Amino acid sequence: MAYFEGCVPETVSCGGDLPTGSLEERFGRPQGNGGELDKSTKSLQSEMESGSRIEGFRFKESDWDTTHWQNNLRVIWNIFQVLSYHEESLFLSDCSNSPPGFTLLQLLTSDVTYPIPPTCIVMNGKLYLSSSKYRGMARFGIKSRPNLFQHGPCNNGNYRGLYDYDDAHCLFSDFWPPSATSWVDRCQSWPKPRIVHDIVRNGCHCVAIGHKLGNHYNTEWRISFSLAEQILVNSMNHCQFLVYGLLKIYLKEVINNGLDDKDKLLCSYHVKTAVFWMIQTNIMPFWCPENLLECFWLCFKLIIKWVYQGYCPNFFISENNMFLSNIHGEAQQDLFTRLYGLYEKGLASLLHSACIGSFVIKMLFIPGGIICTNDRKLISEIRFDAEVSEEIQISSLIPTKDLYHCLKALHTVEQIRGLCLTEYQAGLLQALTVHILQGTAFVLADMYPNRGTNKVKFITDKISRNMLKLTSKFGFISDMLYFAIFYYKTFRWIEALSVLEITKGRLAQPYLMYDNNVNKERYIEAVGGLSWSTKIRKALAKDVTLHNDIINIYINELVPEQQNCMQNNETLVSIPPFVLLHMLEVLCYKHIDIRRAHTALYDLQVLVQYNREGYIDDAYKDISWQILGICQQVCGNLQAALDSYHQSLQQYPNHQIQTATEMRIRDLLQRFQ
Structure with missing residues (x-):
């Protein structure tokens, strides 16, 4: 949830003329309520999810990022773009005194009056939005939560011990920035023209963080292409995605293994950038499963080259050197020495990864041993099943609070069933259908507890029981407990105990997988190689x-x-x-x-x-x-x-x-x- 008190106008006319009126009238002041916005302001907010989980990864350390912005605030890149707006407040980009990829945001106003809004500063007689003050206001608006702290432009925390999340507060631009025009001209082979058009049409964001070496660190904003990057990842073919995942694992378990957080100079964003550049500069037929390790090695060599040169070009604004602020001098030399040592070991350095070492052995030494997973995850079967089980638990948030939401969700499932689904997608749809049926069964049972005719009560009870029987048959082993809850709720204790006895026996199976608890040998012996749908029913609990x-x-x-x-x-x-x-x-x-x-x-x-x-x-x-x-x-x-x-x-x-x-x-x- 974005908070922008002190810089959110209710209505500002920009129909060709600049906004008028005193700033104190147009911009509210922070209230003493923890920065909470009123309902009318909340309706003006939008958000976008990003991060590793949205890209398709389910590693234990995969994060889930959310970007928030106000719909009545827009960034423009030249003054003529004012004509496209009516009631929005506009900020004009000023990149003249900022490093590539960063900008100052000038508030378009007819005058500068006092007092100055809390999130703005005056420079050279003009009013600019301060990124540091904006972050502070956003932080002020967040209610206190355990283990929530500031991380760059984001509020970082952890959800129920399952995954990390970042909440970033930014501004949105409907227009593609001029500094990234060269990227459009560069896209000859990849991505396809249709994808380039979609990316440019969707604009970009400005995130509240300045360049550490810039002249206006506390005022500058970083131009963010997170939506464009998400579209590019989705456009990757199977091999390209595997290389990206392989590099992420290699970075965590080999390159950064044993290093303190302050010494981990390379991050997954550098890896993603290397993959983007390598895909664009190599012909498409090159990216096929047979060349998986070769593609990985070329990307790794490109990263080594960047570290040696001390220059990592941003994929969209190549003049933006992403190594400039932290990879230089002695740190750069140490990192290059570390990477070159891995380079001398060759592909055998992949064996240092506990996650993928066994797969690399199959690729290198077993004829025809190339691994091509339909689920786009280069991880072992057991780890994959554990991560997907966790993902389904996280995804079980479809609203089932009333019959309308239940029927709407069931209708959506019916439409999805007609699509061509992968095995993983089919298993996920099966688990989510079970979740919807469970909610529907309980909602129906609660609709006529003490009212309605006996016939209506009997019919709804029968429908609920049949739904829960289906969920017990096709859901996780633990989904049988919902059936027991239903029987207990309706005072049928003997029937509930009968269900509990069956559930207890199935939960006692030696090959049961619950969270990360599993006997690997028994699990592989019992359900190894079976479909994901079968594993849900026979061996998994959540x-x-x-x-x-x-x-x-x-x-x-x-x-x-x-x-x-x-x-x-x-x-x-x-x-x-x-x-x-x-x-x-x-x-x-x-x-x-x-x-x-x-x-x-x-x-x-x-x-x-x-x-x-x-x-x-x-x-x-x-x-x-x-x-x-x-x-x-x-x-x-x-x-x-x-x-x-x-x-x-x-x-x-x-x-x-x-x-x-x-x-x-x-x-x-x-x-x-």
Whole structure:
């Protein structure tokens, strides 16, 4: 979410004339509410996702970046472009005193009056938007979140321990910058004219960061082509994408291995730039699977050449030397020595990568051993399955809060089914369909709980059960727990326990893959080489997610936690399947056999306290201790429940349920009095 208080006009007329009126009238001042914008301003914001995950990679370190900008603010490159706008506030680019790839942004105004807007400065009698002040205002507007810090022009954080993310605040330009015109002329062989046209038509962004060696570091803005780069990556053929992924792995596990963060001078953006240049300067037939390692080696040699020369040309503005600020002098010499040492080892240096070493052996020494994965990932089968499983869990955020959203999502799935899908895409669609059917089943069950005729209740109940049977058949092993939740919610405890017994047996399989926990030999023996769809059903488990926008349709005992999460803008509660299984056993047996309820409670307590199998990640310990306390309280062990709630408070607050925990503690203390 972008924040631009202090420099966001409500309406500014630019229909051929420059804006008039005092700056204080046109530009608001920061309010004392943490920089929060009103609803009318929020509707003016747009965002774009980028980063490794959007490009198609699912490595553990792959990030997810989001770029935010205000729709009523635009950057133009010459004064005649003013005529294209009416109510937007315009900033005229001034590149005359900035290094290539950077610019100053002059606010087009008829006068300069005082007080100056908080995000602007005056230079030579003109008003300029300050990148450092803009970043500060954006940072001021972000509500406090754990482990959120400033990283260049971005606010950096981590989502539930799954992946890193960057939120960048910028301005948008509908026009292609003149400094990148030479790139258009250079595109003779790659990319295709249609793609070049799309890239130019989509414009670019200006990110709030200046050149470290520029004269106006705190005021300059960097011209960003992140959207263009995303289009270029999507236009790569299979071999080109594999080379790009191979270089990213090689950079992390070989070039930068063992280095401190301050010594990691090369980054994935340099790698991407090298691939772009190499594709453009080599004929297309060259990029085929048989030449995979040769293509990789040419890109690596190009990077060595750049380091030796101390010049890495930006792909769109070649005059922009991306090594200028940090790769020079002694650091440049050390990096070149390191890279040349790897170069002398030849392709054998790839064997230093734990991730791809075994694949390289097959490529080099096994006849016909070239690896061509349809999923565009040069990683082992087990690691691929783990990453895709994680990706599906992240992607299970399709709205299912009401019947309209459910039917809309199902209609979309029906349309996608008619397309020609890869095996990976088909598996992903299968998992997402299961997720939609689960949400639809619970929404239907909640529509007629205490109203409507018995016939209507019977029909909706039957439809919900049939949907959940399908999800149990085609979904992850852990998806069977939704069926058990449904039976528990509708007071059919024996049926719920029957489902739980089957689920427990399937989760106990020695080849089960959950998160990164898997017996590799057993897994390969059981499902190695099978389709991704089959692996989902037979060998994979994931966390169970309870969406907070449909609170009352899951487990009543967890309603306070879901409400607390929703108040903290958390969209869902994620629970490890083993924890939820034992919780449902406790809750069901409590109504049937209290002795077996205590047995299930003991199993849950051993799991949470000792976690010998590593089935509870640190990010889920807060909710796991909370569930243990709830089950202990249900079984009447109040002191143990109180201790578990205190343990929950001591964990990393990933689910933001502290208020619910404190409320439960207060209720227990009142009972003790």
